Amino acid sequence: MVPPSYYAALSAVLFTIGVIGVLVRRNPLVIFMSIELMLNAANLAFVAFGRARGVADGQIIVFFVMTVAAAEVAVGLAIIVAIFRVRYRISVDDLSLMRW
């Protein structure tokens, strides 16, 4: 049996790759997908910890995180589409004002 600490290490690596994606990319959709990657890595850590302790609470937290991720994606993509409708070019560095 693979000990849960290895799953935790794997989730840490995935989380770090997500952080790098958020920091270096300019496309808001790719940044969004990197955030999903980080949420997913956190989920994996939750499940691994729940397995290490032998309780179901970790899996239930993951259930809630999935719901929050779904809500976040719906609202975030609506915001990106609304921005794109006003300005035809879409890059996070151009968006430094709340209103123009």
Added chain:
Amino acid sequence: MEWVAFLITGGCAIAFAVGLVVRPNPLHGALFLVGNLFCVAVLYLMLRAEFLALAQVIVYAGAIMVLFIFAIMLLIPGKAEAGPDPLGPQRILALPFAGVLGLIVVLVLPYAAGRAAAPMPTVGVRGIGQLLFTDYLFPFEVTSVLLLAALVGALTLAKRRPN
């Protein structure tokens, strides 16, 4: 045997995640993310979390990624990262910071999980359901309000304004 499966699946998950970050085309990134989500679902199965593995495939890889691909097709921002980068040096500076963060997290998280590999009793779908509708009933109900708020917010944002 389980080690082989873990190494293959974990390696695929990391490779897909790196692909998401380095590929310039967001559509390729979305497909890489789908692969990563499938790999994590397999890891959930290996951690005896069958319900979550299925929910991962249906909710994440099914619903959320379809939404992403819809948005990518709708916007087609493929050229967003062409042209000169106004923040180039700062982006290179991001890599060492991310490296330090990764080092800290990789060192701390497995320590928190504990070294003991004692075989714990597995919790099935029945246990999750019982816990969800007893101890976690209030958060479960709040979730429905959250989804409703997200629905209304997305509709309001996507509505065309008459001007």
